[in-house]
Amino acid sequence: MFASLRLLSRRALVSQVSRVQSLAQAPLRQFSTEAAAPKSGGGGGTWAFLFGAAGIGGGLYYAKEKGYLDEFLSSTPAATTQPKVQDYEKVRKAIADLMSSEKAEDYDDGSFGPILVRLAWxxxxxxxxxxxxxxxxxxxxxxxxxxxIGANKGLDVARKLLEPIKEQYPWISYSDLWTLAGAVAIEEMGGPPIKWRPGRTDQPDGKNCPPDGRLPDGAKGAQHIRDIFYRMGFNDQEIVALSGAHALGRCHADRSGFEGPWTHSPITFSNEYFKLLLDEKWNKKKWKGPVQYEDKTSKSLMMLPTDMALVWDKKFRPYVELYAKDDQKFFDDFAKAFSTLLELGVPFKEELPKAA
Structure with missing residues (x-):
């Protein structure tokens, strides 16, 4: 009971701090509700909120405000059998409840958020x-x-966590559930609202599984990062913005081979990752595992070769410096890029307008 109260208090504090930052740094930012990984490993942590108690619909703000959900839900003759906006809010609340459960407090650093972000990613x-x-x-x-595949090792944990929600709301596709969970997790951990809309469908089998090798390999450098992200359609700035998800979670040696968290607050979304990249001195860790770097100050944090490439590469580094200085700019750019990531290749109905 007391553990649960501590968790709720911590989340309330994160929520209030994030709200104050948003209001102070982005006065034009509005909310309709105002309450609203490698070929063989390397993404073992994550390629990882509701604003107040009434924020069930925060992450669906854009979909509701722009009418995306209304059009989606009314676009088929069988409208009476289609889920309503409120139904998606119920799923969203179930995900948020999962994240604030006592069970979550016992996982890793006290949250399921990073692994849910990693699943969506x-x-x-x-x-x-x-x-x-x-x-x-x-x-x-x-x-x-x-x-x-090695890059997805450990994600069975996240899929199993969401299975009871799928059983409770069987009308939602797994692909919509997984991506919505990632969006909710970002917000629950103090991050920006993520534009999300439904419309994904599930394959009945694995005949169309993508080949191995399409996810980032944490042991490689700048050219590899570009090869991976350019293939998806992202540019250098979007690459750096998305890499900021490494503010969340940690690597696990039994999954990726790497070990440790990137930041001191691995369940809080922030620009700390970029600040640490620039402000800390990073040395190669002396251990029997793959090459990774540890901070000189505490030797408790780690960076992967792909992380270090962001400061070593002359085209990536200016964006690292930008996001280290301007957390609101990072939040805005990340939210846009992450929403795009979640929608890649999704054949939304033609009458459904694209997210602004």
Missing amino acids: HCSGSYDKATNTGGSNGATMRFPPESD
Whole structure:
């Protein structure tokens, strides 16, 4: 009981701080409700909120405000059998409740958030714009070979966590559930509202699983990062913004081979990752595992070679410096890029307008 109260108090504090920052730094930012990974590993942590108690619909703000959900829900003759906006809010609340449960407090650093972000990231990051294959649509990670590749090791935990919600709301597709969970997790951990809309469908088997090798390999450098992200359609600034999700979570040696958190607050979304990259001195860790870097000050944090590439590469570094100085700019750019990531390759209905 007391553990649960502590968790709720901590989340309330994060929520209030985030709200104050948003109001102070972005006076034009409005909310309608105002309450609203590598070929063989390397993403073991994450390629990882409701604003007040009434914020059930915060993450669906854009979809509701722009009419995306209304059009989606009314676009088929069988409207009476289609889920309503309120139904998606119930799913959202169930995800938020899962994150604030006592069970969550016992996981890793006290939150399921980072692994839910990683699930959404990895099921979406397999997209190839040249062939229009992969991506979140289909939820093919339910099946081998995608479920078995090294980059997705440990994500069975996240999929199992969401299974009771799927059973409670069987009308939602796995692909919509997984991506919505990632959006909710970002917000629950103090991050920006993520534009999200429904419309993904599930594949019945693994025949269309994307090939291995489409997710980032944490052991490699700048050219590899560009190869991976350019394939999805992102540019250098979006690459750096999305990399900021490493503010969340940690790597696990039994999953990726790497070990440790990137930041001191691995369940709080912030620009700390960029500040640490620039302000700390990073040395190669002396251990029997793969090459990774540890901070000189505490030796409790780590960075992957792909992280260090962001400060070593002359085109990436200016964006690291930008986001280290301006957390609101980071929040805005990340929210836009992450929403795009979740929608890669999704054949939304033609009458459904694109997110602004």
